[in-house]
Amino acid sequence: MSNDNQGTGLELRSLVRSSGELELSLARVPIPEPAAGEILVRVEASPINPSDLGLLLGPADLSSGVVSGTDESPIFTAKVPEAFMRMAAARADESMPVGNEGAGVVIAAGAGAEQLVGKTVAMLGGAMYAQYRCLKAADVLVLPDDATAADGASCFVNPLTALGMVETMRREGHTALVHTAAASNLGQMLNKICIAEGVGLVNIVRSAEQAKILTDIGATYVVDSTSPSFLEDLVKALVATGATLAFDAIGGGKLPGQILNAMETAANLTATSYSRYGSTTYKQVYIYGGLDTRPTELSRAFGMSWGLGGWLLTPFLIKIGPEAAQKLRQRVIDELKTTFASHYSHEISLAEALKPEVIAGYNRRATGEKYLINPSKGL
């Protein structure tokens, strides 16, 4: 921090103007004073998750993006197509901080939280793409002494989502799972969990390279949606596992309907009598991401016993209650460097996060590419 900026820190802001423009900038904001029970964290690592991109980039047309301002304080602007402004209406003209989760070092504490000063902690709660974050001590996880901020930066979203899928499966009476975009960081965690717990998992990937990532870590059922035998392979894996619940990160296109239809075919293969309304086996697909923003297209040949819906981590954690949620969190800490290890391909500064070529990179959401923002980098 240069001297003339003492007492302030940078915070990444996303603003959608009602005139139809996205603006990303770095705001200089006062460093908060932690109140009783609060801590002040110097953020050192915060991942760019797919779940951050919606708020960060909105529905902007990135190909129209231009940069103005200075190297130290760049401003990225891009057009938001008219058709999408309706979606963005609720956030229009409000400068919003971004970043779901992160980790850093506690540099100050209010009364009752002094013992945390100097510790490296993991945080969830938004506004993590910032140099400093003040929050309640009760809301952070203290990382083990041998863990860096980068180790703990992705402590919440992916690990708890993967654990939440298995927990949802049990609570809703299913016995095995289907997962799409399955070679992702999250998908690899899910494989490790399911292998450890003996839960059948059907992994749907989109290339042979992605399939190899999963078979290399011990996945049994990997089907490639680009293969001509995809639907048959999927039915076979569903019959073998008995999976009737899927989590889909993609959302758009035909995949959710194809999964429901394959589940119906699998159920009918083992049915003993014909039911006029299709199989009575309940089939559920939860869409938890939106890698494909095109419409979802369902060819309904899967009877009447089915559900499709949205799934989101925070409401899930609220639903299961604080005690059950805490158990999941503790498991993440216990297995931070094994089951829940995250890998980053790029570490960038706050200013770099506003460069068009870098934005294009993290917005590609490519398998094997994962971006980590380090707000203390380059200062």
Added chain:
Amino acid sequence: MSNDNQGTGLELRSLVRSSGELELSLARVPIPEPAAGEILVRVEASPINPSDLGLLLGPADLSSGVVSGTDESPIFTAKVPEAFMRMAAARADESMPVGNEGAGVVIAAGAGAEQLVGKTVAMLGGAMYAQYRCLKAADVLVLPDDATAADGASCFVNPLTALGMVETMRREGHTALVHTAAASNLGQMLNKICIAEGVGLVNIVRSAEQAKILTDIGATYVVDSTSPSFLEDLVKALVATGATLAFDAIGGGKLPGQILNAMETAANLTATSYSRYGSTTYKQVYIYGGLDTRPTELSRAFGMSWGLGGWLLTPFLIKIGPEAAQKLRQRVIDELKTTFASHYSHEISLAEALKPEVIAGYNRRATGEKYLINPSKGL
């Protein structure tokens, strides 16, 4: 019944051959002898509901239909397109009786059910497109003395579905409803129920004529999906009623997604702060029919707090349990000639139900046109 057929009766059968043909015929089957606790009913009225058409006609291409056989014993055949045979595979080469519900006069009874002889009863349970139906006495509803078989023929499917929608609304924590294809017999019943109980109901129709049917019986919120202001009208009605649950009889096309998007818009209009994942208000659409068999297309601008699923009467009744189900049934009997009165535009015989021009008529599922099969007609 002519003398040489004594002891037998006609039963309509639907057969999909694995060679790719639908065949409708009238099978002559022995009249069953009611066992203890059973009754034998001479069926005099059985409606053709949309929910019967799937089993009756399967996925056949009706334009290819031809009739063979005799006037008394016609056989209707039509091609089933290759692409749809997968859907029909589970019923292939099995001759299936049809007809979910009906009513008639008890003409014989087993031990313990003798008191029912001579009574007119309403029945649910399939195989109602037949001259005789033998079933458990406990499974029928005895109609009031002044009710005809035609009055009671549609006692179960539409009335219990309409009541089931309101019951589902209460059990799942919603306070108002949306209904599509809302001018149907079922839709009119639903309006009467909601008016009587003060439940907000948004009726979606597809023409000004249909709108008039509903406003004539006192409906407050009627929106026409063919109007240029449809989406705005829908949002207004959703804001006024607070409806977050819809029952859709159509299934295909964009309507289910439009309803979810309109619910999201309505929720955001009353929201106090922006949520990055969309509104936290839970929005649900149940598809309970398939008037449009095209794919369902969801343009997902409705956040993550939503569900789409199938809804079917029988699993619903099982879920709420026998006591709650009996309450609903009793209400139907109590209000048979008022709330739950059905209107038929055509009364046809079993043989007429196999004529191509008649099939084209009832398969049109046009508002205001409702077909009743009277198996004792024309004998």
